[in-house]
Amino acid sequence: MSEWLSREEALERLKVRAQTLYAYVSRGRIGMRPDRADPRRSQYRADDIAALATRRARGRSPSAIAESAIAWGEPSITTSISTVLHGRLIYRGQDAVALSGHATLEETAAVLWGLSEPAAFASPLPGAPHQGGRAAAFAQLALAAAEGRPSLGRGAASLHADAARAVGVLASAFGAPAGSEPVHRRLAQGWSVDAGGAEAIRRALVLLADHELNASTFAARVAASTGAPLAACLLAGLATLSGPRHGGAGEAVMQLAEDAARHGADAAIRRWLSHDRPLPGFGHPLYPDGDPRAVALLATIDGDDTLRSLENAAFVATGARPNIDLALAALTRGLGLPSDAPFRLFALGRSVGWAAHTVEQITSGSVIRPRGRYEGLLP
Template identity: 70%
Template structure:
């Protein structure tokens, strides 16, 4: 829940005069609302004030502000799509975990896109692709991007249609069978999964739909700021997602499980830590008390014994809890999905968020062009 401060509390935290506080409000840098107990008074959003206080304490150097903002700092880009707030993931003011209890990915897209019409990822013609997986997804999305129209100057509804088409291409590339049913049902059919498993897939897709301004969302927005086709924005996001520090963590945790089975979980964890390797699928900087997305999936999974032993060993060694990458790996083993299913589920769900960020960036009509802080040789020779 958002915390709100009185005028006196806001002034004390910022150490500014009332005129300065009002200027921040008028520029949209601090949210304000009427006080429910006394409409003559106002309240001020605590998160905005904390971000401003941090910036003021650091100084006004543009370089210092930019460098801190690009690595787990306060948001550098304004967005209304999603937010991690007090350990909860929120999609446009709706709790993502609560939404995942019943919503489909299509319904989640309608929410994140602020779409006025129902969203469909239908694929009504049989795919000519015989194999599915990440290489297929890259190839088909690349072809769609190459043939796409630039995004600048087009209405959001048209851009959303492009995003739906790109997501449909990803779905069939990742193994969804043709049809007009919700995409989780088509994935389950393509992967020979029964109804209970299909519902778990649905929930995972919704939970992966967006996650603030992460690396892949930022890449999609950079592409959108140049006017690239929406499919190209999704391609930028997909390329960024492949890294082991992002969407590739699901594969890394499987490797860690294999190490744990071969040498024992305590020894495997000790070796990973001794080599200064971050433990994949455990802990998250935004969720110090535990990833709620993992909490929404794991209770309904029959978790593999190897994963359970690994979870206990990591908790004993580091105190870190499983995050959503662990949950996707557990889901993959539980339902006997393709080995790269964690990445497929991550990418397909996140394509909805990439589209939302791309459309928001295009409609903002603002370029993204950071400056570099050069620290190389200065001689001109």
């Protein structure tokens, strides 16, 4: 019988940070299961850890180290904006879940951008109707990018002004009426949601504002390193977020919920897993003990029976707990929001983080230009 270790024991034997342990789990190199004595915690297979520790002791080539850093590996870009540490999301030294209890997206931008006052995301144009969304966001942000000034040689204040305008463009495209009120209130107005629903939207936007060096943030930083206009950097992030393995997960959760409503949660999950599809809305490599963002957001929503049954069935089948994508689906279903609201909220909230990373990358003065390891034919 395999021996199982606690997280603390696993970290001690590997001599790595928690993020690296979670990366090994996500790549299937270390087995993980819920702790039978306390299902809120996880345990890790000792045999896998021993084998991995042996390989690490032998050392690796620089090229192998560089390659592994691209996919949930060791941190590779210095940032002071956010991190995930011991299962907690941190925004410049502040716990993001605690911040979401009271802050607006504008106040969160002040934290992430290092401002003394909340940002202002005024939308000069009428908000797009329900049928707006992704297409309107791409079109309006692309226009702003085409007309934007290159970012090189400019100060942080000027760049933040461009960022605020770009976030306002996205808010308008996603349904926020024109005005200067906080975006969560304007979105709630555009989506005909009451004050309680507006508060849930506010919390979701804050929880989504940044998440370390995820794929869309990395894309925004790459664009920023070339000196692209601020809106173009956010457009790079938006394009990357549109992929089904990133911002498209919310749409997949909505489909899974529809399957569960028709066929039952157990049958729906069996169908997804039997087609070798990862189960959307559950589990996260950086949160093996559960996504705190999902816990915080779900606490503000009256979830429906379908999603509750999905949570129970998913845990029995996989041991995975809800992540932020399931929480966004619960918010969408509970408030009767547009079906693509998970993507709209994700993109609008995360645009604040993209802007923070963009300015940090620009002011660093460095270009992101990795080398490829060529394995093709030679002359």
